[in-house]
Amino acid sequence: MRLKFILLSFLVYNSIFAQEFLYFNQSSKEKSTKDFVSVIGSTETFSSGLNFNLLSQINRGGEINESDKNRDISNLNNLNRFLSVNRYGVFLEYTPIKKLKEKNFALTFNASQRNILAGSFTKNLAELIAYGNEPYLGKILDFTNSKFFQLNFQQIGLGIKKEIKIGELELVTSISVNYLNAKSGSAIEIFSSNLITDSSGFETSGNLNGNYSKFPPESKPGLFFVNKGNGISGDINFLLTKENKWSFSGGINDLGTVKIYQSAKVNVDTSFSFKGIYVDTYRLLYDTSYIANGDSLTRLLKFNESSPQKISMPYFVYLNFSKTILKEKFTLHTGLTYRNNFLNFPSFQLGMSYNKTKIIPRIDAIVFGGKNISYRIGAYHKFKEVLSIELQTFAPHFIFYRNSNSFGGAIVVSYFLN
């Protein structure tokens, strides 16, 4: 039994970096003859610039003072990226066809509610929000390449899993096709933009080239079953293990697009200079005419109503490797992940788990391409072959490193049907 947990621990923590893997990995932990159902909830935020200290402050509430702001802003890169993913749902592995089971096939089903928030922002944009523009009079604030993307959708997927024995090695592969039902979303893309307020504050000028889109265009998202767009995505994963020695896994997930039926889209491409209202002083008091000079930004906006849009999902690719060391007391874990779209940067993880207890603990360090290293802890336990619980959290409050640039966690409860 203990050895089995050791083996399982190879898999559990490789999934922590991107909790979407949990479905696959929970499935991978068990032989295909085992049917089970899992309930999954997860939230995860990480960034190349924002750190846990700031997020913790925001979460705690209260005043964020100047020294906190100074510290948080000083940690930022010129361009910072972030991703936040929330998900809750169920996963079912159930193979009613005996012949399939005998050939080591298993059928999978997943249904979940998901929300993806991703983006990038410049340090100048964060500075503007943190301090206002007064400290930057006479300086150019650059917002180029600041982007925000949010998508709220439901996912229902069907898949198939296959186990193959190759000598001492065991290969598990799976493929899943998911139907995506979009509920709401928005996107801001700033291709180029800067702002300067002169040293006296008498003139503000700059340019803005970008767009903003939102769907549904008219109001709030609506009920749970509302449908504002359809899409398809696919997940392909594999896991190669040599029992008690090492494992190697990889895959590509969320590869697909969502087509939005209707959206409100605003395109902006303008440069502007604003000196305030021009006071056309003359001698007749209370005349109502006046000239506004340079403040006609709105006329430059171009509105596109009801245009369908195709949105690419922020897919990710990963490769993980784990190896037992010190007479199988510990397992060493490494992993590399790359996310597309708004993030476009690789991240690297390195961790260790201890295999000699019933509750298997693990700790990892992750570098997200920013200046800070994030920490993460987790645990896995199985109750009498009936129920398993897996927990993980990023940079929890009580450990050590408040400048971690990720936070969140996941819980998976699985019930075995046979």
Place this chain on the structure above:
Amino acid sequence: MNIKMIKNLLFLFCFALLFVACKKEEDKSNWLTNWVFPVAHTTIGIHSLVPDSLRTVNSDGSVNLSYVTNLNTINTNDLIVIPDTTILNRISIPFGSFLVNPGADVFQKTEVINFNSTSRLTRAILKSGKLIYSIKNYTNGVLDINYLVPDAKLNEIGLNLNKSIPKKEGSIPGISIGEIDLSGYSLKLTGLSNLLTNQITSYVTAKLSSNSLATTITMADSLVLSFTFSKLVPSYARGNFAPQSFDVNGETDVTIFGPLLDGNFDFDKLSLSLVLENGIGADVKAKLENFKVSNTQTNQSLNLNHTIVGANLNMTRAIENPYLPTRKYFLLDETNSNVLDFLELKPNKISYSIQGELNPLGNISNLNDFVYSNKLLKAFIDLKIPLNFSAENIVFSDTATFSWPIEEKREPYINKIKLKMLAQNQIPLGCKISLLFLDENKILIKEKLSNGDILPAIQELGSSLTTMVKSEIITTFTKEEFIELKKTKFIAWKTEFNTYNLPQKNTWYSNYILKINTSGSFEYRMHL
């Protein structure tokens, strides 16, 4: 459930607490930000005081208030009258009858037209007018009519009317009715002998149409012609204009004093140039009977007191080639008239009456009087006030619609708003700035006065040059004032100028300007 299981569950519960956070609404995350934004800018100069149309700049850069206007006098309709003239003819054969072949002449008529004008005209070019014709054919054949007036020319081609008139049907004649626009026609009115006046000759020929059958014309057959020269108005006329008297009473608005209505100006000069111009090729004797200025708002008026009023002014005729009108100039100032008193009155109307006489000596030009409709007797005045003055409470303002720009939900997060004005003054007058907040009826809700004056520029003695002086003024809007200001629908910017060293007068030069830039700043508490 054993002890270990309970321990495990407790551990999991504690672990799950990591994901739970409670936060009260009033304890949202917040931080302080400081914002600066441009509010307004303005440039006050001579253009603010006096519109372009009311100012002139002297060679040294000093500026005058200047107002030039024409006074109405007479027009050609009054001077040269060509009455409507109708030529009515019935043409028939005196006796017997004869057979006419197609294309052969049936009737012919030469007619001398005399215009019964009081003037003796030898030539006229028409600005407007028309020839109305009516031709009735009482014969049994279709007649081709040609009406020719060789001395009425348009582009060197004589007036030529060709019409085909149907034959009569029973007792009903064939008829052609119409009119010809005579605008632009030049009339030679000296008759066939070239020695007469007001006379022009016309020719009528009637032929049997070549498409008709041969027709017998009898004594009972006739052609009835009616030609009326109607509403002829010349743009040019030549001849001998009848001596005549005319009276002109006119009234005109005066806007030059508009910029001076508010506040107290102290000027020391005003001049009024009166120019009379005779553009007519005939002598004119004119008399300015009355010249009065009035302020219709105060119901005050003042008659001009100068020797020109009531005096006979003989204006000799204009010369035609090359054209040269004759002019008389009269300069009225404080030394020879009471025009300086106009400044007290600040009139907005001028009324006047002119009595005139054309060709008071009769025909002394041997039919060489001439007149162009756009070159008549003219009178115009040029009022000039050098802008050298001392001033009190001279107000410049602008008003714009306004709506409170801060959302109610954001108000608690703004402490106060500060307006900073930076004035760069090249004008040797100081001023105060204030912002007036007005309700929808433009009733004052609040006046925010600046807490400092904009200082005057330093003027170099004996020179138009000034040294620019900078002033910074800061006005603060507190949170308590937001409630009042939220009712504001209009906002007025008021700049009030005063001479600091009264009663000294300052000359205003065209390069004097005051630039004011205004920015706003506020603290905003961001919150999540």
